Amino acid sequence: MYNIVLNRDQTLDVTLEDRMVLKGLKPLVNVDGRIYELPLRNFDSDTAEYGDDDLSLSLMFRAYRGATLFRVRADLKKGFLDPIGGVKLHIDAVGNVEGLMANYLHKAWWTRPWFDTNIEKIPPRTQSLVWKDGAMYHHILPVCDEMFGAELSGADSGIEIALSAYDMGYNSCDTLAFVLASDGDPFELVKTSSFAGLKSLKIPGKTIDQRPYPEELEYLGWCSWDAFYHDVNHQGLLDKAREFHDKGIPARWFIIDDGWSETEDRKLKSFGADNDKFPEGLAGTVAKLKEQYGVNWVGVWHAFTGYWDGIAKNSALAKEFKENIYTTKDGRLIPYPDAAKGFAFWNAWHSYLASQGVDFVKVDNQSSLINFVKYNMAAARAASGMHDAMEASVGLNFSGLIINCMGMAQEDLWHRRASAVSRNSDDFLPNNEGNFREHALQNAYNSYIYGNFVWGDWDMWWTSHPQAVNNAVLRAISGGPVYISDPVGKTSGDVLKPLMLSNGRILRCKRPGMPTADCLMKDPCSEPTPLKIWNKAGNAGIIAAFNINNEGLTVRGSVRPSDIPGLTMPDVAVYEHFSRSARVISQKDEISFELNDNGVALYQMVPLNDGRAILGLIDKYISSAAIKYASVTGGVMDVILAEGGQFGLVSLKEPVGIYVNGTVYGYGKDDVLYLVNCDDIKGPVHIKVLFDEQQE
Numbered sequence: 209m210y211n212i213v214l215n216r217d218q219t220l221d222v223t224l225e226d227r228m229v230l231k232g233l234k235p236l237v238n239v240d241g242r243i244y245e246l247p248l249r250n251f252d253s254d255t256a257e258y259g260d261d262d263l264s265l266s267l268m269f270r271a272y273r274g275a276t277l278f279r280v281r282a283d284l285k286k287g288f289l290d291p292i293g294g295v296k297l298h299i300d301a302v303g304n305v306e307g308l309m310a311n312y313l314h315k316a317w318w319t320r321p322w323f324d325t326n327i328e329k330i331p332p333r334t335q336s337l338v339w340k341d342g343a344m345y346h347h348i349l350p351v352c353d354e355m356f357g358a359e360l361s362g363a364d365s366g367i368e369i370a371l372s373a374y375d376m377g378y379n380s381c382d383t384l385a386f387v388l389a390s391d392g393d394p395f396e397l398v399k400t401s402s403f404a405g406l407k408s409l410k411i412p413g414k415t416i417d418q419r420p421y422p423e424e425l426e427y428l429g430w431c432s433w434d435a436f437y438h439d440v441n442h443q444g445l446l447d448k449a450r451e452f453h454d455k456g457i458p459a460r461w462f463i464i465d466d467g468w469s470e471t472e473d474r475k476l477k478s479f480g481a482d483n484d485k486f487p488e489g490l491a492g493t494v495a496k497l498k499e500q501y502g503v504n505w506v507g508v509w510h511a512f513t514g515y516w517d518g519i520a521k522n523s524a525l526a527k528e529f530k531e532n533i534y535t536t537k538d539g540r541l542i543p544y545p546d547a548a549k550g551f552a553f554w555n556a557w558h559s560y561l562a563s564q565g566v567d568f569v570k571v572d573n574q575s576s577l578i579n580f581v582k583y584n585m586a587a588a589r590a591a592s593g594m595h596d597a598m599e600a601s602v603g604l605n606f607s608g609l610i611i612n613c614m615g616m617a618q619e620d621l622w623h624r625r626a627s628a629v630s631r632n633s634d635d636f637l638p639n640n641e642g643n644f645r646e647h648a649l650q651n652a653y654n655s656y657i658y659g660n661f662v663w664g665d666w667d668m669w670w671t672s673h674p675q676a677v678n679n680a681v682l683r684a685i686s687g688g689p690v691y692i693s694d695p696v697g698k699t700s701g702d703v704l705k706p707l708m709l710s711n712g713r714i715l716r717c718k719r720p721g722m723p724t725a726d727c728l729m730k731d732p733c734s735e736p737t738p739l740k741i742w743n744k745a746g747n748a749g750i751i752a753a754f755n756i757n758n759e760g761l762t763v764r765g766s767v768r769p770s771d772i773p774g775l776t777m778p779d780v781a782v783y784e785h786f787s788r789s790a791r792v793i794s795q796k797d798e799i800s801f802e803l804n805d806n807g808v809a810l811y812q813m814v815p816l817n818d819g820r821a822i823l824g825l826i827d828k829y830i831s832s833a834a835i836k837y838a839s840v841t842g843g844v845m846d847v848i849l850a851e852g853g854q855f856g857l858v859s860l861k862e863p864v865g866i867y868v869n870g871t872v873y874g875y876g877k878d879d880v881l882y883l884v885n886c887d888d889i890k891g892p893v894h895i896k897v898l899f900d901e902q903q904e
Contacts, residue, residue, distance in 0.1 A: 209271050210388070218248040219300070220256060220267075222276075224390050229346055232300025232366065235265050237282060238290035262286045265295070275389040275404035280371060284379040291583065293370035294356075295381055300366040302327055302346065307729030308339040310360075311657050317575040317614035318634040320646075321653035323731045330362035335618055336657045337367075338394065340729060345394040349387040349401040349657075352618035354410045355586045356383040359618065374578055374587040384408055394725050395773055402660035409622065411592070413661075416720070419628035421663055422609050424505050424568065427460035428704065428712040429691030431570075431668045433509075434638055436695075438467035441485040442493045447696045449501035457701045458712030461505040462497060463570050463611075463691070464490075468508060469515065475541075476515040477523045479560045494565035507568040507611070508561060512594065513542045513580060516573060529553050536584050543597070545581060545590035550597030558605035568606045571598065574615030591619035599626045611665055611689070616654070621661055629689065632664030636679070636693075644675045644806075645756035648682055649733055652723050652741050655686075659720030668693035671703040678754060678808050680707055684829040685741045685752040685810075687717040706785075706829045709850055710890070715825075715833035717743035717750060724751065724771045733758045738765040738803055742772055748824075748832035749775045749813040755803035767811050768798035777815030781858035783823050783831070783881070785810040790823075790858050790881035792816065819860035820899075822847055826856035826883070836892065845897035852889030857882050857897065865898040 211223045215232065222230040235258060237244045246258035246265055256267045265282040280295055289295065310322040313333040322331055330337065337348045337360055348369070350358035355378075356371045369386055387405045391397035399415075406413035432440040435448065445464065452459045468486065470478045481490045488496075490508070497503040519526055519533060519541040526533060526541055532553035534544040544550040561569070574591075581590040602610045603626060612620070612630035624630070633650035637643040651666045658664055666686040669679040672694050680703055683690045690707055692699060708714050724740040732739040732754075739754045749772030755763045769780045782799060783790040786809060793799065801809055812831055814821040817840045824831035837848040849855065858880050866873050868886050876883040886893050 209274065210276050212253070212269055214248075214251045214256075222388065224344070227341070227344075228301070228303040229390060230299050230302060230388070232298070234298050235267055235280065236296040236298055237263060237265060238294050238296065239263070239284060239287040241290060267297075272404045272408060274391075274400045275387050277387055277404060277408050278385045280381060280383055280385045282381040287379070288376060289373070289378045289381060291374055291376050292372045294373065294378065295371040297369040297385060298363065298366060299368070302339060302348075302367070304341045306340045306342070308337070309653065309656075309729045310334045311336040311654060313617060315634065316579070317616055318650070319616045319654050320634075320650045321731070323729060326362075327367050328362040328364065330360065330367055332359070332361040334360040335621070338397070338728075343392050344390050345392070345397050346390045347388070347397050347401045349389075349405055350618065351384045351386055351405045351409070352588050352622040353383040354592070355588055356381055357588050357618045358385050374582045375585055376583055393773065394728055395722065398657060398660050402657075406622070406661070411625070413622060413625060416660055416662060419662060422628060424461060424609055425629065425689045426713055426716065427504070428458060428708055428714060429461040429463065429689060430459045431463040431465055431691055431693045432467075433463075433465035434636070434668060434670065434693035434695075436467065440464060440467040442488060444696065445493055446496055446501070449497050449503055451696055451699060453501045455699065455701050457699060457704060458708070458710070459692075460503065460712045461507065461567075461691070462503050463507045463509060464493075465509040465570070466572070469510065471515050472520050472523075474515060474517040475520040476511075476518070476525065477520045478525050479557050490561070490564040490566065498565065505567040506565065507570055507609075508566050509570045509572060510557070511573040512571050512577060512598070512615070513573055518542045518580065529556065536580055540580055542577075542580050543594065545577065545585070546593040547596035547600070550594060551600055554598045554601035555604065558601045562605045568609035568611070569602065570611040570613055572613045574612060574620045575617035576614070578617065578619060588619050588623070592623040595620070595623045596625065599624070602627065612662070613665075616658065621658065624662065628663050629665050630658070630662045632658055632666050632688070636667045636669050638670045638673055642758070644678055645733055645758060648678075648739060648754055648756050651682065651686065652721065652739060655720045656722045656728065659722060664688045664720050670694050670698070671700040672698040675806060676700065676703045678806065680704070681752050681808050681810055681829060682754070683707065684715070685717060685721040685743050685750060687720045687743055690714045690716075706827060709834070715745075715828050715830040717745045717830055717833070719744055721752075726771070732756050732763070736761045736763050738763045740765065740767070740771065744772065745830045746832040746835055747815060750830060751811045751813070753801065753803060753809040753811070755805060755807040757805070760805040762802060762804050764800065764802050766798040766800045769793070769795050769813055772813060775813060775815065779816040781814045781816055781821035781823070781880070783812045783814075783826065783856065783858070785812070785826070785829060788826070788878075790856070790879065792858065792860065792880055814858070816858070820845060821858040823856035823858065825849060825853040827854040831856065843899040843901040845899070847895040847897075849886075849893040849895065851891060852886040852893050855884040855886055855893070855895060859899070861899055863897050864900045867896040869894050
């Protein structure tokens, strides 16, 4: 795929059809704090060998499924690799950069995008780098293998990929460092690179296609965090459940978030609940939520490290599980970060929670593990062991249902081998003015990378928030869970209705939402351009557009069928939810729009079949997700909807008759948009639309 050649200065160039992709690639070795640039010994088509009498290093490159894998093998006869950046791969340039987007850890647990085209300024701890050169996109994806993790950053005269164990005493390294891929389609590009990386690990990982979306999360949920924070308690949870019951809001699952556990000085004391907050124990609270208020599933929060600062040293818990708890060099206690040794701890905890009626867990603080195990053991090995032990227990006790959280660092991303759902951004902060802009930015652009690994959880939100509708549309386009966190008495059922069916089932897009290609390398917070996020539901393409400009400027943009990969029919019906307008455009056309400060628009694009398109329930954000069956054959359009509502279709010809569950129904018309009000029907709806085939 790539042509890798040796330069006169003994660095490597990587070209694609004679166009530069990487220029001046060379390895550097950090031994006991001293940087060595090794002489080249040998070079052939798949290996470059470097070394002297004390140190040898091989850089190997292998094509795999449309990508190229770069593996490093180093051996020292004297000294040890530095724990952080023991081996570095310096790259002088990445060809012509017309646009660029890097995803970097801006906190220990969360990534966000960065857009500057000066590669020397790329932030530390960058975990993905994609750039555009002409018609091609290129992607460098650093990898976290069994012992060493790779991260990218800007450097003097280029970029560096640093390989780190975060532990001392290593005199050898054999690891997959990064994946390089190129493609004219930026979405196929990241699928290719993530697949190649995951399948080439020493313990192969899974892509999102191999992680089934949990059935429980197909429904509306609620989380206690932004409602109670650490003051969550038995009565407050029941009060919230009663509110949902009285308002007829079908919140089918609850998360009892941080604050329920028995802790001391930010350390876990026991598996049980705080007696003052939960006088009937978890079992009493969970039972009442389910039996009195019809909550189907209850999850609880806990930390990956026991609690924020680990496990209480003098607790009965620490004594009982001393063989399954690890003591760090600085005296902190955490669940043993080893699959065999740690499992007993997790299984005991999760078995207890299951006995209390708990159905799943949300597990926080994951990327903090490195701060506990640094200089104790390799961070990658610790994360792999911890995830394996915990996920095995989750599989045994909760049928695999877990929401991972605060875990966007490399060592977590690459070592979750079973779980399907993980938080995709920093927190929704309801009292932080302007937070929606950053929240939307992070979720959209993080999903471009992480949406190939796991299903993204775009976090809880408030229906009582000034930007409640924007938050609702953001979750609708996300393809992930939809759950709220309003305090008692504050939930608006009207805000939630467009998201779901009457039984609480979310009308969910069936893939992770991602930025459209034309805004992939633009910063919609600092530039006067909209954030556009695309997704699919059935045969429809969906685009949500937001104005998240930090200065409050009006932004202008356009939508076109080509914004949706694979939407290639000659003519497309386009319906905009908030203006209730529809039109038909060709594949080459576009629809311009303008959004004022905090404005939002939502477009549904459906290919025309013989001049007709079925929109579905247009009173819902993801209209087409309400369609259970549809066909257009000759002069008959047949549709089965999940339930009643406002049904919409687009047609270039006037229908001659519309039947709803066998009864003739009237309809409204607005240009090419036809509307049928079947709001009075509670169950499934069969709609038959007849056309005169002789009609011109």
